[in-house]
Amino acid sequence: DGGITQSPKYLFRKEGQNVTLSCEQNLNHDAMYWYRQDPGQGLRLIYYSQIVNDFQKGDIAEGYSVSREKKESFPLTVTSAQKNPTAFYLCASSIRDSPYEQYFGPGTRLTVT
Amino acid sequence: AQKITQTQPGMFVQEKEAVTLDCTYDTSDPSYGLFWYKQPSSGEMIFLIYQGSYDQQNATEGRYSLNFQKARKSANLVISASQLGDSAMYFCAMRPLAGNNRKLIWGLGTSLAVNP
Secondary structure: OOOEEEEOOEEEEOOOOOEEEEEEEOOOOOEEEEEEEOOOOOEEEEEEEEEOOEEEEOOOOOOEEEOOOEOOEOOEEEOOOOOOOOEEEEEEEEOOOOOOOOEEOOOEEEEEO | OOEEEOOOOEEEEEOOOOEEEOOEEEOOOOOEEEEEEEEOOOOOOEEEEEEEOOOOOOOEEOOEEEEEEOOOOEEEEEEOOOOHHHOEEEEEEEEEOOOOOOOOEEOOOEEEEEEO
16 A cells, blocks of 8 residues: 555654654655644644755754655654654655645654653 | 634534535635645544635535635635544645745644534
8 A cells, every 4th residue: 555654653752862753655756744733733844855865944944854865765853952842743745746635644743851 | 925724723513414614815826726634633634625726616525525715715625414533623725836835834723523
């Protein structure tokens, strides 16, 4: 089955530690995205990538980093510089330049204490 | 500035009845796409329906239809024959279809509860 996988579903870290969230897709999509969702809020774009080895900052990129070395993979690192990292993180992908929908993974809930 | 407004934080509907979830938008782009997503308690965003700004007819997908009123800048989602499994958060989103900035703009969502 084609789709997007994110692992793990729940992640716990101590403050001051970097943590990397996994996102893999087998839909052959060129574009991939990382969103953050906080309670009672809509989605906010962190980073996006339209093609391998290229990515752009979204609206809230500070304290995050990404890489896009393979078409299928778009990992997100939450660094210790991110002041409020506890949130629900969603990865998505779409056909490049398509006006149509983004497909989402199941999300990772990150808790930093 | 582009903006999506969902004025209903929460809605209730009886099973088997229809419900309308409101969405208004603001944009200066001449062409844009409008989307509705469902987010159940599991967290995954599920695409429901898409409407292009130049589409002549309102989009329909099974029990979902989009009541698109371009002059009013509204794109309301209509769910017919509600089912218990429709209980979820529903998000309206928009993106321009031209230009360099094609990011999705999201509303804050509406929580729908379907009562048996």
